[in-house]
Amino acid sequence: MIPVAAAVIFEGEQFLIARRAPNKSQAGFWEFPGGKIEAGETPEACLKRELKEELAIEVKVNHFLAENVHRYEHISITLKAYHCSYVAGEIQLNDHDMVRWISSDEIDQYTFAPAYIS
Ligand SMILES: Nc1nc2c([nH]c(=O)n2[C@H]2C[C@H](O)[C@@H](COP(=O)(O)OP(=O)(O)OP(=O)(O)O)O2)c(=O)[nH]1
Numbered sequence: 001m002i003p004v005a006a007a008v009i010f011e012g013e014q015f016l017i018a019r020r021a022p023n024k025s026q027a028g029f030w031e032f033p034g035g036k037i038e039a040g041e042t043p044e045a046c047l048k049r050e051l052k053e054e055l056a057i058e059v060k061v062n063h064f065l066a067e068n069v070h071r072y073e074h075i076s077i078t079l080k081a082y083h084c085s086y087v088a089g090e091i092q093l094n095d096h097d098m099v100r101w102i103s104s105d106e107i108d109q110y111t112f113a114p115a116y117i118s
Pocket residue numbers: 004005006025026030031032033034035036050070077079113114115116117
């Protein structure tokens with residue numbers, strides 16, 4: 001079981017979604033940015049690290065939202081989503097090819113990676 005942390009980053013009423021770049025697994029699917037939790041790492045520390053690596057932004061991790069187990073063909077992941085706030089930094093696309101700030105009523109317009117938490 002691979003633990004993955006995902007950030008739902010709010011700024012006001014809107015939150016950030018990101019589309020996985022063509023060279024990544026699940027390419028073209030939208031996701032909440034984040035990644036695999038390393039050994040000995042807390043989900044909070046993982047998210048702060050991943051958001052710096054993937055988007056070059058600083059976030060505050062507020063609280064746990066939900067979790068979902070998903071079995072892919074060869075691996076299973078546990079996706080843990082956290083409510084975060086945008087703090088600072090200009091977004092750079094290191095792992096994604098697009099980001100959008102959306103509100104919750106727009107989410108059905110996007111196709112998410114299979115372990116997406118609704
Ligand atoms: N971050 C994130 N990953 C998701 C979501 N939904 C979903 O199925 N996944 C899957 C895709 C990947 O198979 C798996 C691990 O996420 P990841 O590829 O972001 O991991 P990572 O940032 O550590 O990337 P890498 O170093 O392995 O390339 O989780 C989601 O909403 N957010």
